[in-house]
Amino acid sequence: MAPAPRRLVLVESSPQDMPFASGSPSAQPLAQAWLQLLDAAQESVHIASYYWSLTGSDIGVQDPSSQPGEALLQKLQQTLDRNVSLAVATSHPTLARNSTDLKMLAARGAQVRYVPMGHLTRGVLHSKFWVVDGRHVYLGSANMDWRSLTQVKELGAVISNCSRLARDLEKTFQTYWVLGAPKAVLPKHWPHNFSSHINHFQPLRAHFDGVPTTAYFSVRGTPRxxxxxxxxxxxxxxxxxxxxxxxxxxxxxxxxxxxxxxxxxxxxxxxxxxxxxxxxxxxxxxxxxxxxxxxxxxxxxxxxxxxxxxxxxxxxxxxxxxxxxxxxxxxxxxxxxxxxxxxxxxxxxxxxxxxxxxxxxxxxxxxxxxxxxxxxxxxxxxxxxxxxxxxxxxxxxxxxxxxxxxxxxxxxxxxxxxxxxxxxxxxxxxxxxxLCPHGRTRDLDALLMVMREARQFIYASVMDYFPTTRFSHPARYWPVLDNALREVAFDRHVQVRLLVSCGLNTDPRMRPYLQSLQAFSNPAANISVDVKVFIVPVGNHSNIPFSRVNHSKFMVTEKAAYIGTSNWSEDYFSSTSGVGLVVSQRPPGAGPGVSTVQQQLRQLFERDWSSRYAVGLDRQAQDCTWKG
Structure with missing residues (x-):
């Protein structure tokens, strides 16, 4: 029997009561994609996630929008009942201190390891990915949180029937698993079985839905x-x-x-x-x-x-x-x-x-x-x-x-x-x-190389944008990504658009940095840099903390798509662990009605950019409150 074709599907979640214009492009709903992955699982499900909070009771909230998260938790229990192994690597200490999700799953047979990244690297495990049966992968911005399914805007990708990429990402999961063992220490050298031969210079080359594709995973490395x-x-x-x-x-x-x-x-x-x-x-x-x-x-x-x-x-x-x-x-x-x-x-x-x-x-x-x-x-x-x-x-x-x-x-x-x-x-x-064994491309390098190879446009959507550290005292200046955007706009006249989240918990110190980047634009010199903020209306959901925000972390150019797990400040590229996916598809291989992943991601970005929820800096309310 012929093997199932490889597929790559963009997935997203949109907060409730935040409709886009009729006919707008959309991706597969994230909740649906996760349930489908669990239905497809036959042997194993391995999940790396920052924290777990799949029920409203975890945060003391009774709200109908928690139902998809609770359904996912139930599906995970049913998956264990089918003798499918479940292994979870999560950060310790956890943000969700009142969550009982992992205790409940462990009681049903799940294996859970709490990775003390704070002790090992003074950071956190910030990765968010699944590996199913060594064949299927999810990677994106969403945590294992019910709010990620109904109250927070997220974006990711599901790769199906690609064992080479799945096994490659599994090696990253195994690094977390090793570090979550009792009394684990940082190895001086990672063993060869953690090595990768898939990276920026040697990406996977295959056909996804008949489209010639190159792809690789980047991981968080040393601070830059x-x-x-x-x-x-x-x-x-x-x-x-x-x-x-x-x-x-x-x-x-x-x-x-x-x-x-x-x-x-x-x-x-x-x-x-x-x-x-x-x-x-x-x-x-x-x-x-x-x-x-x-x-x-x-x-x-x-x-x-x-x-x-x-x-x-x-x-x-x-x-x-x-x-x-x-x-x-x-x-x-x-x-x-x-x-x-x-x-x-x-x-x-x-x-x-x-x-x-x-x-x-x-x-x-x-x-x-x-x-x-x-x-x-x-x-x-x-x-x-x-x-x-x-x-x-x-x-x-x-x-x-x-x-x-x-x-x-x-x-x-x-x-x-x-x-x-x-x-x-x-x-x-x-x-x-x-935080990256042999052969890996570091996440920051992947971002910079995607920027450097762009010749027409760079569109990026991130929750936070700081050319500094955010969580160190005193703060340090870190203009690496900021300089890279300015450089491509100035030297190669690449159109740069940056869409940054603005919510009730947004740090107001970010605004001057956005204004500075916007001020770099100079149409007379063919320098095009535009910045907008994306405001999710709170509406009648004010009872739900840390929600109603655009949590996506992606970038797209005419040549490549990058989907990651990190905000753009120095801390996320130094002490945290995380993973990115870089994909490039060739248009000549796309048949009628088939668009490349770059085209699909660009359409989603442009939908957000042109929506009424994206506003220029001159219109932004200081408190990021939606004005309608």
Whole structure:
């Protein structure tokens, strides 16, 4: 019998008494999608959720709108009665302190683990996804809360009959499961069975409903703060405990693709260059120096390090050789047994033979794990965990899809950091261990890469938007996403639209940041940046706390759709755990009546944007109260 076709369906929930115009596009109701997943379950249901609150009594509210949540809880009990295993990973301590949902399910045979993220990373488990039978997946903004079905606006996606993606997301669930075990500690290196081969550079390629599709999951990694220019060749810090071992297919192959004609790359002070679109988005295996190969690009082409002396590219070949990090080029250490990517040669490493070939020069190569790196060895499969202090970044640094951390410093991928746009972190602000095993694309990297690849528009809908931290004291400036939006609008004239939630519990400190972004728009210069707030009418639902809000977290461009679980502030990309889904579908593969996921998500965004619930900043009431 032919296998069932793969499907990807957008799902949403709309608050009661918030109708859209007749004929408006819509997605499948979330409550219906969850019940269908449970009906389809034959062996297992694994759920990662921030908290559980599926009944009105959990929050002391008697309201008819809690019925879908209570029906879902009953369906979960019935699923257990069919001998389908149920495993739940949830954050500890929980927000829903009076909820009895999980105790009730555990009494029926469910396995529950409470993950102490506060103890492990000083954050929370903020993921919201299901994996059913190792074949079906739900991922989106909705918590296991009855209000997410009837009182809060949510958006997500259901993937059906795709075992490769489901098994890949299952590995993320298993990381939470391990950390929820009694006396769990952060592993120095995740075992290989937690590794992934599906990421931004190697996405799943398949047909969904006959449409050619690429897809991958991103996960929350190390925090991505900005830092001030560090002195060149900062001293390496003591090794840190890693929750994220080295990623796969690091920079050599990416460099070969991005610089086919040969370019000069800046020296890497304290971890790596920030060269806008030219940075390949890989940890370059402890690179502290990259070598010019073939033709030389002008220094100003790279921007990046302001007036610091390290902003000048350091040619390591021919007459331009310079001493770097205490090594003359011909003296740079090179590990024994490291097989070079085709096109690289020891001549380049030694600073000789600078013909029109592709290549990189490496220093501090003793940090590389040998031939285990597929990008250098040409072999497939994950690299074995290095022995101490081995890491694919220098000792004491951590691997990132966009670079390496150096102690508490983190390289921002794809964002040009000018002058004081970089700064150091104090010890108490240092990066917590990473939350993504081998081969994963970090969530922030995924967002930035989707932005960077846009050429026509970027439409984003998020609950909160802060170019700062929100939950640390004192707050820290964190303009990574804000700068990325401004950059694509200015440099490539991409149309940017940002739709942000505005409700009774919205932090009023967000408003000036939205006004600042809106003020960046300049139609005369073909810079289009528009910001609106989305206000859900409270109506006669004022008795329900923490509801009547747009909780969606998604972004769409003409090339890709991103559906995530995080608000846009630094905290959600540092100490919390979360997951994102990046999908791209090719229009030529879509037959009559079939639209790509980008087109579907764009239609939902434009419905919200043009609705009477979305208002400009000049019309916004300070208290976010719906005026009708």
């Amino acid at each position: 703060p900005t830092w001030s220019p560090a002195p060149p060749w900062t001293a390496l810090q003591p090794p840190q405990r890693l929750l994220c071992p080295q990623g796969d297919s690091r920079g050599a192959s990416a460099l070969a693709r991005l610089w086919p004609g040969g370019r000069e790359i800046p020296a890497v002070p304290g971890g790596g260059p920030s060269s806008r679109d030219r940075w390949p988005g890989r940890c370059l295996g402890g690179l502290q120096t990259l070598c010019q190969v073939g033709s030389r690009a002008p220094a100003q082409d790279w921007g990046g390090w302001g007036s610091a002396s390290s902003s000048v590219p350091l040619p390591l070949c021919g007459e331009g050789r310079k001493k770097v990090a205490g090594h003359a080029p011909q003296q740079m250490p090179f590990p024994q047994g490291l097989a070079l990517q085709p096109g690289l040669s020891r001549d380049l490493v030694s600073g000789q033979g600078c013909g029109p070939r592709r290549g990189v020069a490496l220093s501090r190569c003793e940090a590389l794990p040998g031939t285990g790196d597929p990008a250098f060895s040409g072999k497939s499969g994950p690299a074995p965990p290095p022995t101490s202090p081995g890491s694919t970044c220098p000792a004491g640094s951590q691997t990132l899809e966009g670079g390496c951390t150096e102690g508490s410093q983190v390289l921002e991928p794809g964002v040009q950091n000018r002058g004081s746009a970089l700064r150091d972190l104090s010890p108490k602000q240092a990066s917590p261990p990473q």
